[in-house]
């Protein structure tokens with residue numbers, strides 16, 4: 293029996309299988325509002341058989357967006373278009389999640405496919421271009437391409453924590469089944485955790501305990517604002533891949549605290565700061581998910597260059613992770629779970645396709661002699 297295609301339950305959310313879509317910024321929102329693009333982009337993964345679709349990093353405050361074209365959850369008006377997406381995912385057999393994020397000093401990032409800020413004035417008006425003063429633990433810029441951020445004072449920390457809480461409540465209003473707290477990739481919470489970005493001399497900087505303080509305050513407030521019967525995931529960069537940065541041991545300690553607060557799954561990514569040496573290759577982050585799972589005794593999601601069904605199955609069988617998250621492979625093949633099921637599960641699996649497609653794909657495969 294395939295483990296990848298067996299159900300799993302976190303609090304009140306039962307996933308029909310263990311393959312989920314990792315959050316992916318689409319840089320296609322205006323003033324933080326979701327639109328038809330997100331509906332179709334996310335909706336196709338439900339049609340493709342993913343059990344849980346996590347919507348992209350949504351800025352909990354306007355200044356917390358990664359770019360001017362990122363989703364937001366700082367305004368009640370942003371709830372309704374997300375609700376449509378949640379409904380579509382539910383109608384098509386998937387659970388719906390959203391990542392709650394604050395970019396900190398990595399706000400004001402350019403849109404990747406533009407390669408920089410080259411919007412004309414006409415495009416700026418059409419795209420809803422905005423730029424703003426960014427904030428961070430310390431007034432240290434990410435790279436020379438980013439502005440120097442303001443160091444957060446007590447009022448700023450409170451505003452940020454409150455922003456996370458208010459966004460959590462809006463995610464609940466929109467009907468999401470889970471939230472994922474973004475504490476990875478060199479964004480705000482990761483900036484607090486990492487000595488690479490956190491140069492504070494108050495109780496929020498210095499020792500690991502101090503550097504974890506603000507992320508854990510946010511994590512606690514978010515968990516308290518999120519219904520008890522709904523799971524909360526947290527995404528972390530298990531290692532910065534930088535000498536003097538966050539280590540696997542630091543992350544195991546952090547994951548233990550997060551589990552104690554009530555986080556159900558730690559989604560194990562890595563890196564996010566300039567100067568990292570990353571051993572990129574197939575499955576390269578799986579050992580990180582395994583280390584956190586074993587070290588902190590917590591469920592983990594593995595992510596990063598997982599492309600093959602047999603690899604996904606083996607990761608689960610070996611006890612390295614509890615869930616498999618796909619990002620680029622899902623873009624490449626939005627029907628990845630349906631195709632993987634054909635490889636891993638005995639018998640006719642076409643019944644798992646949407647009604648509108650399953651019979652037709654079966655007929656096509658029978659005609660070609662490739663049906664199972």
Ligand SMILES: Cc1cc2nc3c(=O)[nH]c(=O)nc-3n(C[C@H](O)[C@H](O)[C@H](O)COP(=O)(O)O)c2cc1C
Nearest residue numbers: 314315316317348349595596597598618619620621
């Ligand atoms: C287009 C794109 C957008 C992304 N946006 C996010 C995001 O919003 N939040 C996040 O935590 N990671 C984001 N990521 C990282 C992915 O979730 C994932 O961790 C990474 O791509 C590695 O997985 P993969 O090899 O399956 O693509 C993004 C990746 C891509 C390719």
